[in-house]
Amino acid sequence: MSLDSVLARVDADLNKATDRLMALLRIPSISTDPAYSDHCDAAADWLVDDLRSIGFDADKRTTSGHPMVMAHGEGSGPHVMFYGHYDVQPVDPLDLWDSPPFEPAIEDTPKGKVIRGRGSSDDKGQLMTFVEACRAWKAVHGSLPAKVSIFFEGEEESGSPSLVPFMEANREELTADVALICDTGLFGESTPAIVTRLRGLLGEELTITGPNKDLHSGMYGGIARNPIRVLAKIIASLHDASGRIMVPGYYDGVEELPPKIAQQWNDLGFENAKFLGEVGLGLPAGEDGRTGLEMIWSRPTCEVNGIGGGYQGDGFKTVLPAKASAKISFRLVPGQDPLKLRESFRAFVQSQLPDDCTVAFASHGASAASEMSTDHPAFEKARAALSAEWPNEAAFVGCGGSIPIAGHFKQILGMDAMLIGFGKDDDQIHSPNEKYDLSSFHKGIRSWVRVLDALSK
Ligand code: BES
Ligand code: MN
Ligand code: MN
16 A cells, blocks of 8 residues: 555655754754854755755745745646744753753663754754655655645744744745644644644743832832832732732733533543642642633733843842843633733833833734634544554644734635644753654654645545
């Protein structure tokens, strides 16, 4: 059977596929740091060369930021558009890595072999699962089972500044019957998952200024306003005792989960204590009366990601600082309007500010949540294909993270996106010692072979 011979080819080629992934992982394509922009360019070149070697008509498209990679392969049947991102997160703190982040290696662990290195899971290992699936099809049959286009971005980890203009300028080239995105995870250890709900993200940084210079906290303490105390009070006011977010209008448009999805999620058998136990915690800290999966997949959040002000060096300094700042992210769910909430948050902060303090805001992105309808026949086809590869039936799940392009495919191009990925919760994406299980890579490639076959029918 044609499918079996392609799967056999994947198995036989796994070592070489791993070597190719390691070559890509050696390129430090950190998008947020301008010092690495030549490396981002080199990663795009590497991908173009690799796609050409498979027979894709591939090239690098310059933008005002890092380049995009576009590739088209010949094939009959439906047209699929695959998306992944070749950029990676910064590696700091470097001293917490057990091996150099851009010197990837295969490592034996109690849970099996892993590929260790920055980007191994997010997202180079994942995007290569699709590329390798295409390579195997071509090697066995000389052709692809569908018309396949590939779109790689190099700015996903730094807010995708070039993405919307690029999509608007290349609508026709980017439009296909369905989009496929490989940037999410399995559910648990071995349940393949298709994500149908993704949270959006609103990033806000605020800096509160009080006195016009740092002050001696003995000479001025008591009479002068301390901006750290002002900031702390504002942060404390963002949630009430039940975990509800107090920004006015924050829950406007937020709906309860449809009963069918609530049931699907309950059937997944998620255990709060197990999930939190892996990271040294035990008590869910979200809104009262919500399940753990609701907290991470379908309820909006407000989290402080960073806070600063005053003396933070060694020792002690009795200072009353001029400024205090915080970086706050809101994970948004369907129905919430990011731009409206940005205004509402800023007004909420402003309303609590003493008259002799000022606040300045900086934006770090505002992208809406997305919700996929599973009515598109591709969803059932993919679900069956994934269930054939893995020990468990594929599940429709949510994702607490954000992947802005999923919404753009729908809004700008009118396309449905299917998010299928093979990462694991313990991959440590964005953190030191990121890894991708060799089994995720291997079975991920095999999964795409099966999904492409199913979509072609
Ligand atoms: N691949 C992640 C999204 C993700 C996170 C999927 C966790 C599954 C589990 C993506 O690269 C990412 O990191 N997104 C950012 C948003 C982006 C706008 C910086 C995020 O979710 O913080
Ligand atoms: Mn990613
Ligand atoms: Mn990421």
